[in-house]
Amino acid sequence: MADNVIAVRDVSKSFAGVHALKRVNLEIKPGEIHCLAGENGSGKSTLIKVISGVYTPDEGTIEFGGVPYSKVTPIEAIMNGVQVIYQDFSVFPNLTVMENLALNTELADKRKLVNWRRFRQIAEQAVAQINFQVDLDAKVGTLSVADKQLVAISRALMHDAKLIIMDEPTTALTKKEVDALFRIILDLKARGIATLFVSHKLEEVFEISERFTIIRNGEVVADCLPSELDRKKFSFFMTGREFEESHFTGVASTEPPVLEAVGLGLTGGFSDVSFALHRGEILGITGLLGSGRTELALTLFGAYTADAGELKVKDKTVHLKGVRSAIEAGIGYVPEDRLTEGLFLERSIADNIVISEIDDLTGFLGSMNAGRQRAEAGHWVDALKIATPNPDNAANTLSGGNQQRIVLAKWLATKPDILILNGPTVGVDIGSKHDIHQTLQKLAGEGMGIIIITDDIPEVLQNCNRVLLMRGGRIEAEIDPATTTEAELADLISREATEVAL
Ligand code: ADP
Ligand code: MG
8 A cells, every 4th residue: 555655564573571562553644644642661662763774573564655674774764754853853962053954964975075065055955944044053052942853853854754753842842832843744744744743742732633543552552533532532542541630629728838938039030929838738830931930939949049028938937048958948849851950860760769969968868878778769669650670770761751750759758848840740641640640639638838830731720729820920810720721721821921922
């Protein structure tokens, strides 16, 4: 059937006893926007690597334009129009945009002398294909994530691509950048170029996908149209679990607040911020990027020092001077970007939980003996259901969802009274997301005061008993999740966007 760009037929692949793929079938038509969904560890990357010739399947065939191959080399995949954009984009940060774009082509042409005029021409053509406005002489390392991705897409299109595979392309993008990416994907479609993208963000995936393949434990469990799916079915196919969408109500506390901000301000970040957080509460803070929410989070954690107002912890005024004093005051902070702020990827899971920077900061965990450290790490691995055969394995052996659980465990090990989480489930699979939410609700139930900073609307409404809406560095409104729908909150946030634009 040559009307497919690619067909995967009954492909199986094992790694030392792990059946990563079991008789997987997948067909992609020219120009089709196809979503490959599945939880972490379900086999998505393995399937991509089989298609792109990185792995040889144990069984089954890959067809390009109707021609079956039982083994594909990376060069054959490229010759058949397959291009993969990996999560790290495989760009060279120290080289310019022009060099990144021209390098492969020049190397492929085996030109010995660098011809800068030709370099520039090649690069100009490449970015023009997607109307990407960029300084060709800028070092790629200085570009935003979205622009790095566009460099990778431009580069992929230089090779006469028929199918662009994107591994979780939206993870680090803002809503606006996602919209821009979707316009490019639609434009590619108009030119007959198919896109296979990996995602587990249902809201986004629905907007653009024409067909879904969902895999679980290496098996295709659904091959369907968007009209055949809704949030509940999608979650079920992904996880094999049925989820109750329960709302957290919290406990009305008569005690004094555990954390209180009175007229708190940070020049250039936010001003006049006042709120109280009680034990047992999960307080949501939402707003657009640039609303001051991240600056507020970092100030509450002592990474920035407020220059106006007062912050009280358990009714005592505190002057947070750095992260260490926040930790000493009983505040934990789960950062937005676990990969750069939260984890030492090469160190073991256990080390990340108990012997991380925290002990250097506070000293108290550092004085634990090795046995107690192991026990502590083991406790959190169990409590947060971190899926690892051995806590001594490096953190980078785990999926994103499990890495996020480590970051959470690391802070819970400091026994904070107050836990602040910034985007706690960004890039995390549905099952982990659900488990993280359950954990937070349980911790609040045990008396912790929790603040979640997020722009994930279902997350904020399901898990918080109160929500503060920020705009232009101020708290604009307090919202009651019990009486606010997702559409209403989305509307409130986007109405803000219009007002800001005016
Ligand atoms: P996903 O991309 O959906 O998160 P992967 O394809 O990376 O999933 O992994 C599927 C399964 O195969 C996992 O259990 C993973 O641990 C295993 N696996 C993947 N690559 C290898 C490898 N090179 N060696 C051993 N096991 C692997
Ligand atoms: Mg993967």
